[in-house]
Amino acid sequence: MVAIRKLKESAYDKRISIITIDFSKVKELHPCGTLLFLAELERLFESPVVGKKLAATYPTDSVVEQMLQHIGLLQRLGLPPRIENIIADNVVSWLHASGTEGELDSIADILPKVLTEGSNMELRIALLSGMAEAVANSSEHAYKKSTGGADERKKWWLFARQVGDEVAVAICDLGLGIPGTLESNWKEEVATILKTRSGLKRLDHKMIQLAFTVGKTSTDRRNRGKGLKDILKVVHEQQVGSIFIYSNKGIYVMDNADATKVSRDEKVSINGTIIMWKIPIEAFGFDEAGRK
Amino acid sequence: MNAMTIYVAKDFTRMPCVRNREDGKNSGEEFRDEILLPALRTNDQVVVDLDGVLSLGSSFLEEAFGGLVRKGYFTAKELGAKLVLKFQLASYVEETWGYIKIARKES
Numbered sequence: 282m283v284a285i286r287k288l289k290e291s292a293y294d295k296r297i298s299i300i301t302i303d304f305s306k307v308k309e310l311h312p313c314g315t316l317l318f319l320a321e322l323e324r325l326f327e328s329p330v331v332g333k334k335l336a337a338t339y340p341t342d343s344v345v346e347q348m349l350q351h352i353g354l355l356q357r358l359g360l361p362p363r364i365e366n367i368i369a370d371n372v373v374s375w376l377h378a379s380g381t382e383g384e385l386d387s388i389a390d391i392l393p394k395v396l397t398e399g400s401n402m403e404l405r406i407a408l409l410s411g412m413a414e415a416v417a418n419s420s421e422h423a424y425k426k427s428t429g430g431a432d433e434r435k436k437w438w439l440f441a442r443q444v445g446d447e448v449a450v451a452i453c454d455l456g457l458g459i460p461g462t463l464e465s466n467w468k469e470e471v472a473t474i475l476k477t478r479s480g481l482k483r484l485d486h487k488m489i490q491l492a493f494t495v496g497k498t499s500t501d502r503r504n505r506g507k508g509l510k511d512i513l514k515v516v517h518e519q520q521v522g523s524i525f526i527y528s529n530k531g532i533y534v535m536d537n538a539d540a541t542k543v544s545r546d547e548k549v550s551i552n553g554t555i556i557m558w559k560i561p562i563e564a565f566g567f568d569e570a571g572r573k
Numbered sequence: 574m575n576a577m578t579i580y581v582a583k584d585f586t587r588m589p590c591v592r593n594r595e596d597g598k599n600s601g602e603e604f605r606d607e608i609l610l611p612a613l614r615t616n617d618q619v620v621v622d623l624d625g626v627l628s629l630g631s632s633f634l635e636e637a638f639g640g641l642v643r644k645g646y647f648t649a650k651e652l653g654a655k656l657v658l659k660f661q662l663a664s665y666v667e668e669t670w671g672y673i674k675i676a677r678k679e680s
Contacts, residue, residue, distance in 0.1 A: 385588040386599060389627055397627060403662055409628035413590040417632040511630050 282549045285321050292331045304340040310348050312440050313555045316453040319354060320438045324455060326357060347372040374444035381436050385416055393443030399565030407514040408558060412450055414511040415556050419454035448560045455553035458529035460488035467495045485531030486544045515558055522560030527551055576618040579608055582625030592632040601636030609637060610646055623660035639672035649673050
């Protein structure tokens, strides 16, 4: 987060003409962190002035370079691809997609097979419905309703992979975050809940938890904000895998394997939302032949 | 009695996603207004076959089906008599009927 903050500050600093992103010391990439970094960079590229300022050095770690080349980031930063064949298992297995609004159709054919053909239909529909709702949320609620250029801002970024014993899907948007959209869509309800539940503070991780329940008992605006329950379906109803939700400063993690539940705030906001599901491949009812 | 079947995965999209047209393509609103509503208006019975779709999010389902009542096109009772929902997973059919039943016509 420090790197992203510094990058954004420098990008809009008129005294700085060139920003070089040094990847040489990067040894490992976490999917959520990479997704957020990619999203923030793409946002900066949308500005013609800022985009021209950005440059980079090649990574020294081969796998890191393969991944950054695989997702097209090095090319965007003006570094021609050096690796002819990307072969690292933990790179080629990642599907990377981004889109504006609800353009999920484009990824239906390239999703990992287990998500479209696994015999546990309840689980795969639950996961993809959660993913669709995360995209719907980024289109419907996540960005400020602003004039001019608003459509460009309704963007989401997605990583998905099926490798070894696990399927992972991560989706990111740089909108208001779940706490922000909760307050804008359910202002009165949130105020009432905060007033009646003593000790419940307006912390982002508390707002994430509240987002999963608010609206259930409301008698009006019943059509709003139902999607967040879909996001939890895999871990709540199917009771498999784990979910990681990062929204603004809030973190909410639930892992069925060891019954872990984490809910806390970080010091720095990610200014958006990342949701990642990790699910054991065997839960999808996929046979050995279908594994990568 | 005339009847028709709408195959959502074939006739509309395999990945229903967003609620409103302004949120993106293949929205619940688009499905309702362009496909479902004309079918309901011209047929005594309409079967909506959801088999083959890869996702069924609440935003899409509520807007497409609950929206029929909210927008005042039909009452839940009328839909009960002429709409049939078909999907391998019964819980999604029940969820959708839930949206229809709790929807109230917007004033």
